[in-house]
Amino acid sequence: MIKHQKPEAFYDTFERKGHDEKVTHYCPGCGHGTAQKLIAEAIDLLGIQDRVIFHSPVGCSVFSYYYYDTGNIQCSHGRAPAVATGVRRTLDDAIVISYQGDGDLAGIGLAEIMHAANRGEQITVFFINNAIYGMTGGQMAPTTLLGQKTATTPLGRTHGRDGEPMGMCEIMEALTSPVFIERVSLSTAAGVMKARKAIRKGLESQIQHKGFSFVEILSPCPINWKMTPVSARKWMKETLEKRYPVKTFRDQITERPEIDTHQRLPWLNDEELIELLQGNEVLPVCSGSGEAPEEQRIKIAGFGGQGVLSAGVLLAKCGISEGLEATWLPSYGPEMRGGHANATVLLSPDRIGSPVVDDPNVLIAMNGPSLDLFEDTVAPGGWIFVNSSIISREVRRKDVHVFKIPASDIAKEHRLLAAANVVMITAYMVNTKAVSVETLRSILPVSVKKQEYVQTNIKIIEQTIAYCRDA
Amino acid sequence: MSKRLMKGNEAIIHGALTGGATHFFGYPITPASEIAHAAAQYFTLAGRTFLQAESEVSSINMLYGAASAGARVMTASSGPGIALMAEGLSYMAGAELPCVVVDVQRAGPGLGNIWPEQSDYNMVIKGGGHGNYRNIVLAPNSALEMFEFTRTAFALADAYRMTVFILSDAYIGQMMEAIDISGEMLKGERKPWALYGDRNSRNNLITSILMNPELQQRHNEKLQHKYREVEKQCISFEQVLTEDAEVIFVAFGISSRICMSALRALRARGIRAGMLRPKTLYPFPGEALASLAAGGGRTFIVVELNDGMMADDVRLAVGSEPMLLRYNWLGGVVPTVDEIVQRTLQDLQKEA
Ligand SMILES: Cc1ncc(C[n+]2csc(CCOP(=O)(O)OP(=O)(O)O)c2C)c(N)n1
Ligand code: SF4
Numbered sequence: 157m158i159k160h161q162k163p164e165a166f167y168d169t170f171e172r173k174g175h176d177e178k179v180t181h182y183c184p185g186c187g188h189g190t191a192q193k194l195i196a197e198a199i200d201l202l203g204i205q206d207r208v209i210f211h212s213p214v215g216c217s218v219f220s221y222y223y224y225d226t227g228n229i230q231c232s233h234g235r236a237p238a239v240a241t242g243v244r245r246t247l248d249d250a251i252v253i254s255y256q257g258d259g260d261l262a263g264i265g266l267a268e269i270m271h272a273a274n275r276g277e278q279i280t281v282f283f284i285n286n287a288i289y290g291m292t293g294g295q296m297a298p299t300t301l302l303g304q305k306t307a308t309t310p311l312g313r314t315h316g317r318d319g320e321p322m323g324m325c326e327i328m329e330a331l332t333s334p335v336f337i338e339r340v341s342l343s344t345a346a347g348v349m350k351a352r353k354a355i356r357k358g359l360e361s362q363i364q365h366k367g368f369s370f371v372e373i374l375s376p377c378p379i380n381w382k383m384t385p386v387s388a389r390k391w392m393k394e395t396l397e398k399r400y401p402v403k404t405f406r407d408q409i410t411e412r413p414e415i416d417t418h419q420r421l422p423w424l425n426d427e428e429l430i431e432l433l434q435g436n437e438v439l440p441v442c443s444g445s446g447e448a449p450e451e452q453r454i455k456i457a458g459f460g461g462q463g464v465l466s467a468g469v470l471l472a473k474c475g476i477s478e479g480l481e482a483t484w485l486p487s488y489g490p491e492m493r494g495g496h497a498n499a500t501v502l503l504s505p506d507r508i509g510s511p512v513v514d515d516p517n518v519l520i521a522m523n524g525p526s527l528d529l530f531e532d533t534v535a536p537g538g539w540i541f542v543n544s545s546i547i548s549r550e551v552r553r554k555d556v557h558v559f560k561i562p563a564s565d566i567a568k569e570h571r572l573l574a575a576a577n578v579v580m581i582t583a584y585m586v587n588t589k590a591v592s593v594e595t596l597r598s599i600l601p602v603s604v605k606k607q608e609y610v611q612t613n614i615k616i617i618e619q620t621i622a623y624c625r626d627a
Numbered sequence: 628m629s630k631r632l633m634k635g636n637e638a639i640i641h642g643a644l645t646g647g648a649t650h651f652f653g654y655p656i657t658p659a660s661e662i663a664h665a666a667a668q669y670f671t672l673a674g675r676t677f678l679q680a681e682s683e684v685s686s687i688n689m690l691y692g693a694a695s696a697g698a699r700v701m702t703a704s705s706g707p708g709i710a711l712m713a714e715g716l717s718y719m720a721g722a723e724l725p726c727v728v729v730d731v732q733r734a735g736p737g738l739g740n741i742w743p744e745q746s747d748y749n750m751v752i753k754g755g756g757h758g759n760y761r762n763i764v765l766a767p768n769s770a771l772e773m774f775e776f777t778r779t780a781f782a783l784a785d786a787y788r789m790t791v792f793i794l795s796d797a798y799i800g801q802m803m804e805a806i807d808i809s810g811e812m813l814k815g816e817r818k819p820w821a822l823y824g825d826r827n828s829r830n831n832l833i834t835s836i837l838m839n840p841e842l843q844q845r846h847n848e849k850l851q852h853k854y855r856e857v858e859k860q861c862i863s864f865e866q867v868l869t870e871d872a873e874v875i876f877v878a879f880g881i882s883s884r885i886c887m888s889a890l891r892a893l894r895a896r897g898i899r900a901g902m903l904r905p906k907t908l909y910p911f912p913g914e915a916l917a918s919l920a921a922g923g924g925r926t927f928i929v930v931e932l933n934d935g936m937m938a939d940d941v942r943l944a945v946g947s948e949p950m951l952l953r954y955n956w957l958g959g960v961v962p963t964v965d966e967i968v969q970r971t972l973q974d975l976q977k978e979a
Contacts, residue, residue: 172832174839206826209696221832227822229695230834232718235688238680242692242700243822245650245676250696250824268688271681423674426812432672433641433808438629469803473632476805484632484803509888511802512881514963 163196165205170222181219185385187342187375188217191284191351195253196224198356202363207251209243211236213265215257216290216377234265237272240279245418251362252279259289262298262322269324276333276367276415280358283324283370286377287396294380298322301399306380325372325405335412336361336369337405342376343392347402357409365414374400437602442595444478448505449590453513455530456580457487457498458522458543463577467520468499470603471581474595475503483511496525503590518588520580521547522563541584543576559587559627566619572612582620593617629809635770636661636703636800639729639793640669642777643701647814648727650676650700652689654708657741658797659731662703683708687715687728694724695833697821699781703729706747707738709755716790717756720850721835723820725784727777728762729793731800732880732932734959742959743797743881748936751792752909759847761854763861764792764908766879770804772906782813787857788820794908796932798881798961857910864912865904868894869919872901874971877916877941878930879905881961886930889967896968898975908937913944920945926978928971930954932961950978 162168169177182189199205208226212218214233221228227250231239236254244252254272261269261283272279288306289295295308299321303312313321325339336358340351351373358369374396376388383391424432454471458464468484475482480503487498500513517538521527524547527540534540536555545564563579578596585593597617600610633641639662643651651666663679670677676693680686686702693700704712709730719726730751734744752764763783765776773795780791822828837843867890869875874893876886883904890900903919905912919925927949929938935953942951952974956962 206829207824209822209824218836221834225829227824227829228832228834229692229822230722230832230836231691232688232714235684235691235715238685238688239692239695241678241685242650242652242689242694242698243696244692245678245689246693246696246698246700247822247824250822267681268685271685418676420676421672421674424672429644429673429812430808432669433644434629434631437631439631439805441628469632472803476630476632482632482803482805485798486801507887508884509891510885510964511798512885512961512963514965 163193163200165196165199165208165225166223167225173219173222180223182216183379185376185378185388186216187286187373187377188284190342190348191282191373191375192217192220192223194348194352194355195255195282197352198359199226201356202359204251204359204363207249209247209250209252211240211252211254213256213260214291215260217255217257217284218291220255234260234263235268236260237265237268237277237279237281241272241275241277244278248418251359254279254281256281256283257290258283258285258287258297258299262324270331273328273334273368273370274331278362278365278367278415280362281370282355282358283372284375285324285372285400286375287321288377288380290377290380301395321399323400325370328370329405333368334370334406335367335408338407339372339374339400339402339405341374341392341397341402343374343389343397350402357407361409364409366409366412367415374402439473439477439602440598442477442592442598444595445589445592448480449503449588451506452501452503452518452590453516454501454503454518454520455498455513455516456501456520456522457496457526457530460495460497462522463574464497464522465499467577467581468501470578470596470599471501471503471591473599473603474591477595477599478591480505481508483508485511498526518584520584522576522580523547524549527551539584539588541580543580545576559583561620561623566623567616570612570616572609572616575613575616578613578616579620582617583624586621586624593621628807630805630807632803633770633806634661634801634803635767635773635795636731637665638770638774638806639703639777640665641806641808642774643727643781644669644673644675645808645810645812646699646778646781647812648675648699648701648781649815650693650698651702652678652680652686652693652700653702653704654680654683654686656705656708658733658800659703659705659729661800662729662731683711684715687712687719690726691715691719691722691724694719694726695822697815697818697823699785699815701727701729703731705731705733706735709747709750713756716762717758717760718835719790720760721758722833723788724833725788725790727780727784727791727793729777729795732794732796734957740959741797743961744932744957744959745796745880745882746933746936746957747794748908748933751794760850761857761909762790762792763787763857764794766794766906766908767799768880768883768904769799770802771806773799774806778813781815783861785815785818787853789857794880796880861907862910862912863906864915865906866915867902867904869901869903872899872925874898874900874926874928874975875919876900876902876928876930877937878902879908879937882930882932885962885964885967888964889971892964892968893971898971900971911940911944913940916941916944917946920949923948926950926952926975928952928954930967932956
């Protein structure tokens with residue numbers, strides 16, 4: 157073997173290794189050493205050493221960071237494309253390289269590589285296909301050939317039990333995002349020359365912001381193939397390359413436009429960010445009706461679509477505007493089935509304990525089933541508000557205040573049936589004075605999605621007040 | 628005042644952005660999906676990065692990459708997803724990468740249901756993945772604390788180069804409360820150990836592999852030393868009327884909210900009830916519990932939506948002497964205030 161000079165992108169001495177610092181840890185005749193040197197040379201040639209972040213997998217090349225004088229990340233087994241995605245989305249100018257074995261990429265990490273490729277992640281993947289798990293002692297890889305003997309296929313891989321060897325370039329080709337897909341082989345000197353070129357192209361496409369590139373490198377593992385380095389290369393040429401044809405599957409580097417995988421909007425500064433977060437939902441400060449009410453434990457219940465949840469939100473907002481503590485908890489999960497919904501709102505001058513309420517002192521019943529369900533839970537002396545447009549029966553309880561209002565009819569008069577909930581909470585406010593109707597008026601602009609409805613709601617509130625006065 | 632009403636899950640994202648978070652990677656799962664929805668909206672509009680990953684395995688590894696590159700990065704999920712992240716979380720700990728992970732707990736085991744449990748306690752507090760590592764675990768019990776804890780979690784994660792968990796539950800995530808978003812904006816700084824794809828950071832290495840047992844031992848000692856520091860400096864808890872209390876509830880998250888109401892109801896009946904509420908579950912406020920137990924005569928009631936996972940830690944802290952009761956609910960069933968009150972009254976009567 158001719159001793160070449162070390163590429164710049166390799167350390168002069170491999171100090172991280174801790175011993176034998178002049179040579180790599182790879183076995184004699186291993187393809188990893190050759191492939192990694194080709195990559196280092198390409199890094200030199202392209203002048204990107206400072207920008208490179210090299211992702212090592214779990215496998216024989218786990219220690220790539222012994223050698224590369226570049227940024228280095230060691231990843232968990234199979235996940236390098238996800239890690240590389242995290243880096244890519246953080247650093248715009250880095251050159252992100254994922255270097256993976258066939259167990260790592262085509263076995264445990266199949267999901268990560270496919271999705272990174274499909275996103276067109278601006279990274280370069282070097283895929284070392286040695287048809288075996290090297291590091292763990294020669295077990296079957298997804299790429300192992302039929303009949304090939306490994307530690308876990310001692311009688312040879314069979315189609316029936318183990319499935320077919322997976323051609324990753326062929327699978328990759330089914331995706332439209334990758335810009336460059338090529339398979340090369342280290343079986344011969346000519347093959348190495350081709351590999352050198354493909355590796356360079358794979359990196360160039362990233363430098364030019366063209367997108368995801370994938371270079372599969374057929375690579376010998378003489379130790380686990382139980383061959384000499386020479387016979388290993390012969391076997392590659394005669395057998396491995398038959399199953400894995402060496403070729404360019406796709407090269408659209410020139411014709412593709414530059415892509416921006418980030419698709420990021422402009423970065424907001426502190427003030428802009430605060431503005432975004434506050435939206436138009438900042439609540440006004442309102443004085444309320446004077447005295448702080450006792451704790452209001454309000455249950456609002458009805459059909460889904462009657463605005464039960466949003467009525468609760470309005471109440472909670474009113475409370476907050478008046479300086480009260482407030483919690484809102486929606487009915488949840490299976491409770492929602494059958495179209496029933498309810499919300500629990502607590503308003504209190506003091507810190508609120510449980511947001512879950514089993515003895516409400518206010519029940520706002522928008523439909524019959526809600527009254528049936530919650531009537532008995534209301535605390536003695538509490539209030540029940542009944543939507544009499546829908547609920548025909550009387551309230552049985554004699555130890556609570558009852559107020560009936562045809563909420564759906566009032567709302568319908570204003571051609572806004574969805575505002576029956578506003579009628580109900582207005583009635584609650586007018587009767588209990590726990591929070592002021594004035595507050596409800598002031599929070600509408602920061603609560604109603606369509607501003608043209610604010611006026612209708614105000615009219616509905618006025619009519620409800622009048623109804624309550626006359627009732 | 629610039630208060631907004633919002634859900635705990637949404638408050639997480641407001642806290643994150645004002646806390647300097649720049650990246651969110653996540654995979655949907657109820658009851659945590661609203662966090663991803665809010666992130667998709669606000670991170671994107673703010674010019675930060677939101678990306679939906681193909682799985683939680685990928686999410687945590689994207690965090691690994693972004694954290695390696697110096698970002699303030701987060702994800703959110705629930706039990707099944709957090710379980711999938713176990714290996715990645717262990718790698719994060721080994722490589723000493725900072726990140727924030729939100730767990731909005733649901734009921735398990737298995738697919739369970741989407742109602743609240745607190746049964747991820749052991750998985751999250753004791754580590755979850757392989758190896759001797761710890762996560763800092765914050766336990767908010769309100770939408771406001773979802774905001775505040777997340778906001779400060781990033782600085783904590785950076786300071787100790789650790790994962791900080793926000794351990795929440797389906798109720799705290801769903802609940803709406805007032806949040807004030809006018810506070811100071813926090814920001815990350817360039818980290819001397821991170822990779823930036825430039826000459827100054829070229830020699831940095833992010834790894835968790837140390838093939839030499841002595842080196843791995845030294846690394847572990849360093850981690851353990853760091854965890855002892857965290858235990859000294861980061862414990863946070865709240866005491867409610869513990870001074871004269873004869874009964875002390877120990878509870879976190881939604882359970883602590885219910886206990887808050889229960890202790891008031893008990894006081895109204897002349898029972899001197901109080902509460903110690905851990906705000907950090909790791910590090911655990913064991914010493915505070917021990918000193919409450921020191922005088923003797925107090926009954927501790929640990930209320931949890933699991934089979935008593937935290938109660939084991941409380942027992943360790945208070946020693947074998949004090950009476951310790953475990954009130955547990957499983958499956959997504961949440962007790963009413965009255966259930967806790969009645970049970971406490973009965974148990975106190977038995978004791979007497
Ligand atoms: C989660 C997990 N499972 C299994 C392993 C064990 N393991 C380490 S390397 C490896 C196979 C690597 O084979 P390959 O990707 O083909 O790389 P090579 O060693 O051949 O270069 C396995 C299974 C691991 N480290 N992590
Ligand atoms: S086991 Fe195979 S892949 Fe691993 S270093 Fe040796 S020859 Fe290379």
